[in-house]
Amino acid sequence: MAKPTLFYNAKVILNDTIIPGAVLVEHGKIKAVIPANEFSYVDNYKGHTLIDVRDQYVSPGFIDIHVHGGGGHDFMDGTEEAFTQIAKTHCRFGTTSLVPTTLTTTAERLEETLQSYESVKQYDNDGADFLGIHLEGPYFAMSQRGAQDPRYIRNPDPKEYKSLIDRYKSIVRWSAAPELEGALAFGEHLVANNIIAAIAHTDAIYEDVEKAYQVGYKLMTHFYSAMSGVTRRHAFRYAGVVEAGYLIDGFDVELIADGVHLPNPLLELIYKIKGPERMVLITDAMRAAGTDDTLSILGSRDDGMEVLVEDGVAKLKDRTAFAGSVATADRLVRTMLKLGNIPLTEIIRMISLNPARVMKVEEEKGSIAVGKDADLVVFDANIQVQYTMVKGKIVYERHIE
Structure with missing residues (x-):
């Protein structure tokens, strides 16, 4: 079983707004969307895969x-x-x-x-x-x-x-x-x-x-x-x-x-x-x-x-x-x-x-919401993709040489 993953220091793209915060993923699903003003120390997430997004976007x-x-x-x-x-x-x-x-x-x-x-x-x-x-x-x-x-x-x-x-x-x-x-x-x-x-x-x-x-x-x-x-x-x-x-x-x-x-x-x-x-x-x-x-x-x-x-x-x-x-x-x-x-x-x-x-899958996919599939993409201001996650599994990570 893959470890839970936390994307933090992120600009999280929700349906009608973008908030600073974090997205927690467990068992292939979105477990929590945490606004920055409610986010505690990263040290509280020991045992998780921690990904510092560095003020980039986390998007559906x-x-x-x-x-x-x-x-x-x-x-x-x-x-x-x-x-x-x-x-x-x-x-x-x-x-x-x-x-x-x-x-x-x-x-x-x-x-x-x-x-x-x-x-x-x-x-x-x-x-x-x-x-x-x-x-x-x-x-x-x-x-x-x-x-x-x-x-x-x-x-x-x-x-x-x-x-x-x-x-x-x-x-x-x-x-x-x-x-x-x-x-x-x-x-x-x-x-x-x-x-x-x-x-x-x-x-x-x-x-x-x-x-x-x-x-x-x-x-x-x-x-x-x-x-x-x-x-x-x-x-x-x-x-x-x-x-x-x-x-x-x-x-x-x-x-x-x-x-x-x-x-x-x-x-x-x-x-x-x-x-x-x-x-x-x-x-x-x-x-x-x-x-x-x-x-x-x-x-x-x-x-x-x-x-x-x-x-x-x-x-x-x-x-x-x-x-x-x-x-x-x-x-x-x-x-x-x-x-x-x-x-x-x-x-x-x-x-x-x-x-x-x-495609009639909006109950499972298409937005960042608790309980939906953890299908996420991290990109920068130029829409350069840094990470792609499918059902809680990172399937692409950009490597900068």
Whole structure:
């Protein structure tokens, strides 16, 4: 049994405030949050692992609900090594929980990835915790496919998705285009099976999204990316998915806040309209995240797409479109801070409590509160991660040479 751990001399980030004090961890849970004016001598905690934070921040761990890879690996590689190494890579940047995400692919490759997840989901991998798997596709609009493989894009197939859901209980969210034939029945089936229905890679108009919302689609995958805005059809204008995301208050929106996918004015607009309660920061990272690679592969090693990595983002080789993010969670926080008008507490909410709520784990994760999992990250004023703790175990410690 690991010794209790005390983080002290800290700036503790709570839901709506930051207090000087300490956080006590025992048996994988947060045992106490101690304000500085109530903190006694460190000598009273003999037998504990004592970590002097030196006036840095202790924050809830970052929760990334949309990530494809990192550290030179992609979940679509379909191996246990890929899953464990991605989890270890992202914990170095403050991620304590993540949702492995697939790409549109063959039925065989998808099953291979799902089976690999089943093998590793309970494994103590010294990295970020897994919260279930996210299927991104294959039920997408071809016109908004982005870097998704067009060979496998199709309409929802009840026989296919019902079989997968019956056999793989680890599926916790699924992204699809709501305007497709059968997409509303698909969404209803997801919700009936306690799976999060998300809108993605879509050319829908407002009326399509409104119907989707009524059957249970409540999340927008990588907001603005691969989705329609205002369009004209036969001289008439129609509001698109982006406008629906703003107008329907109940939608949560994912943001790839890497400073490239969404420029500052759009981030500010989303904050102004949706507010901090409905914004969820994601990396959408591919395998080059956490590496210095300038050439990489989007998707599996043996069937993926070669891409360039430059300007802090992955691109198609002809540079006509982005091909994935190489962001890590700390970069998302720094990007939002640079906007200058968003409090740190709200930014941390976007990458901890909000994603925990979306994934229905807010009772265990997402904030620093007594009884919750001890998923914590220590970082400095530049959001340089010093320690990452998952369920009371330090899985990353920065070593300064």
